[in-house]
Amino acid sequence: MKNLSRSSRVLLCVTGGIAAYKAPHLVRGFIRSGWEVKVAMTEASEAFVSPMVLATLSHNRVWRDRDYLSDDSGWHIPHISLAEWADVIVVAPCTADTVARLAGGYASKVMDGAVLASKAPVIVFPAMNVNMLDHSATRRNLDILESMGYVVVEPDSGDLACGYEGRGRLPDVDVIVEEVERALRPKDLEGLSVVVTAGPTREFLDPVRYISNPSSGKMGYSIAKEAWYRGAEVRIISGPVALESPHGIQVIPVTSAEDMLDAATRAMDDCDVMVKAAAVGDYRFASRSEHKIKREGKSEVSFSMIANPDIAATLGEMKKQGQILVGFAAETDDLKENARRKLRAKGLDLIVANDLTEPGSGFGTDTNRVTIFDVQGNSKEVQGDKTEVASIIWDEVLLRREGR
Structure with missing residues (x-):
């Protein structure tokens, strides 16, 4: 770090x-x-x-x-x-x-x-x-x-x-x-209650198989640690990651998108800032087998899937006066258009968007290249290691809290 x-x-x-x-x-x-x-x-x-x-x-x-x-x-x-x-x-x-x-x-x-x-x-x-x-x-x-x-x-x-x-x-x-x-560190976040979602979610087909994504949780954990350095009380709602629990921060482990929704809605009641940095799966299996599904000579197989709840949109509807909600958008094309659409549709104050096709950006890396968009139409491009990116994200949050 x-x-x-x-x-x-x-x-x-x-x-x-x-x-x-x-x-x-x-x-x-x-x-x-x-x-x-x-x-x-x-x-x-x-x-x-x-x-x-x-x-x-x-x-x-x-x-x-x-x-x-x-x-x-x-x-x-x-x-x-x-x-x-x-x-x-x-x-x-x-x-x-x-x-x-x-x-x-x-x-x-x-x-x-x-x-x-x-x-x-x-x-x-x-x-x-x-x-x-x-x-x-x-x-x-x-x-x-x-x-x-x-x-x-x-x-x-x-x-x-x-x-x-x-x-x-x-x-x-x-x-x-x-x-x-x-x-x-300066304590410019002192007195704030911060919640960060981080890592992937997993949707199980049976006891041994699931669908997920390559999120390492590094960006979310960096955002949480930076807030703690700057004086905030911090909780992480974390999907399954290979990272150690950070000192001084409460980690709430979850697995599925529904688990994360439940934890996030509970935390939204008493936090000042919620940062949704987790990579949440959009779909889950329509049914889950209680036993391992056997191959039994089948050359192909298909399963029905249904949409997971939209956590960011749900939190956007819950947001109270004075709360700040920050979202993330991982895109492979039309980054600006997709990010701005999500910013408006989900009731976010800021959205941090990164192009997964860019070198040094996205899942599993120690660096990131992002663009931060706000509801006034402003944008800021940021690149560096994930600690540096996290610091700038919090600078932008503080500007919103000050009404600038």
């Missing part, structure tokens, strides 16, 4: 939990995302990970507790310079002791002082024994952090280093990178 927050500066604060051994992987993940990284370590964390390793990987000096008031470097006022430098501060892992220190506003360590002195977003990743995590004092302190505007990411569950099983594991590097990316 192309990262849209390159050149950002991340201060990673590493504290003294066993999960500190993962800090080198975090540094590498941040570097791969195009971010500059500096590290501040507590004295306890040095028992689990070498400052030299983190300095080598980050290509920057690592700041340690001994630097706070040292004759050699104290004159730099490291906690102030780090606070002014950082675009986002990540505390990972964050021990119970560190949670308490941050909640209490302590400032006797480099990382404590940097957090207090910074105006940048702070993301806290608690990682500890499950009983420590569930202790009322820890929960109270985490609530205090959230009340101060810090982002607190709940830990994963599983086998813990202490021998217990339960919540307390530091999330995977990819999840931490996603949270940092979200913190770095």
